[in-house]
Amino acid sequence: MRVLLITNPYATSTTRVGRDAVASALASRVDVDVVPTTHRGHAAELGARSVEQGYDAVVVHGGDGSVNEVVNGMLGTPGEPAARGSAPVDPADLPAVGVVPGGNANVFARALGVDRHPVQATAQLVDSLVAGRRRTVGLGHMLDRWFLFNAGMGLDASVVRGVDEKRGTGRPVTNLMYLQTAAAAFLKPELTDADITVEVPGRAPVSGVRFGFVSNTAPWTYLGPRAIRTNPGTDFDHGLGLFAATSTALLPSLALGAQLLAGSGDPRGRSLVRDDDLAWVRFTADRPVDVQMDGEYLGTHRTVEFGCRPGVLDVVAGR
Template identity: 60%
Template sequence: MRVMLVTNPFATFTTDAGRDTLANTLSSRYDVDVEHTTHRGHAGELGARAAAEGYDAVVVHGGDGTVNEVVNGLVGAPDRPDPVPSDRLPAVGVVPGGSANVFARALGIDRDPIVATKQLIDILDSNSRRPISLGHTLNRWFLFNSGMGMDAIVVRRMEAKRKAGKRATPQRYLATTVSSFFSSTVNPPSFTVEVPDHAPVTGVRFGFVSNTGPWTYLGTKAIRTNPTTDFDHGLGVFAATSVSVARNLILGGKLLADSDDPKASHLFRDDDVEWVKFSGSKPADVQMDGDYLGEYSEMTFGCRRAVIDVAAPVSSPATP
């Protein structure tokens, strides 16, 4: 089996020793080419090369952003005229190395790199792979979620802290989220959310579109905004018309309590739709798979089934 191992040396929780151990472990069993990313977009270039050169699998050791880049390079743009069937592309495996690792954990991959490596080897040895859906917007694929408004503001503020040399820890994410809601200077513009067979939802202050669940993790705690959204069905949408601290603390409590049907008077939610449209008179902050994209006034989200094959457990309970 020919495997490309893509590692991000700048990921939050990767080390030289860990990367070397992973490379040596995989090389003892497979024909492995090790590639270290050196710049933004490099992982996408490597994914495209893996597809063009016919690798059997691409293993990514890094965070969600690195995996997103690899997958976008591997598959090509959503509007490409000649999409390649998932079974003719390399399977994608992940050994977590980031701070949240939402995609890997949603697939049932353990967040401990040693345990995850054993899982991956067992799956590759059995030649087991399964197709999953991907979401798309702005002619890019997203693996697990995209959002407009407050969550994107939090991502933007976190990226600024990381550039200042601070680590992206769960505690720092929580503190940044809380401070964003409390700050009088943070005031995201409102926008409208449209989905099939439903009247437009106006006055939305922040919205998430999910391709699977959980939406994210707070340490070991899975946060499920759309409990029945998964890699085999449509998109989940979670849109709130208020940034009131009191109202969202109550809603947040329901999410922390693992409600299987989180509800609030200021919340619109649907767990299985084919498309979602966000539109507003003013541009708002946008994130995709935890990566800040900038400001947009209009976005349309779609979902496509069986876009890539993953080297992951057949069923995908979210791991702690």
């Protein structure tokens, strides 16, 4: 078995010793080539190379952003959002993707049942690779790119932008940084006064939305060991989940946040717009609004359509 190990030396929680340990563990059981990323977009280039050179699997030791880049490099662009349907390539003809967590949240890896600790995750991964255990998952897409677990417009994307700005000053990314940035964002009218209209199949449009998330699986994210499930009924085998709010007022927001932190299986609220298993979702804003995908800031947009395709990628799952 030929495996390409892609490491991100700049990921939040990776170290040189840890990266060497992952490489050694893989090399003890499979034929592995190790390539560190050196620049933005390099992971996508390596993902495309893994397909061209016929690797059996690609293992990414990094955060969600690195995994997203690799997958987009492997699959190419999804095409027009309206072109929903079967996967463009048989997943069995592509390398399977495995992940050893190396970022802050590691949402995709943990949603697949991968241990949050790199040593244990590597042991899981090696066993699954040798046993040939692969699972096929569906992916979301937007702006002609694939997303693994979530994307959003409005407040959550503004938080991602704020964290990126702090990261740019050399500050380490932590859960506390995300919480502080989110709390500050709620108090900035320019980040919460956008008027977004949400459209989904078979329903009347909902206007007056202040922010919205679209999920491809649950959890939506993690705070340390705590899973935050905005759409508990959404998974890799079905359509998209929608979670949007028509208000950012303090009391309703605190009540909703308390439900999410408590692990509610059915979050509710008067200002909440929520649905699962959707074929597509469209957001249209009255002005350019921040947009994020898998924790990556994508700038401002007025209209974004989210789609999904089933069975598009084989992964090496933790369980």
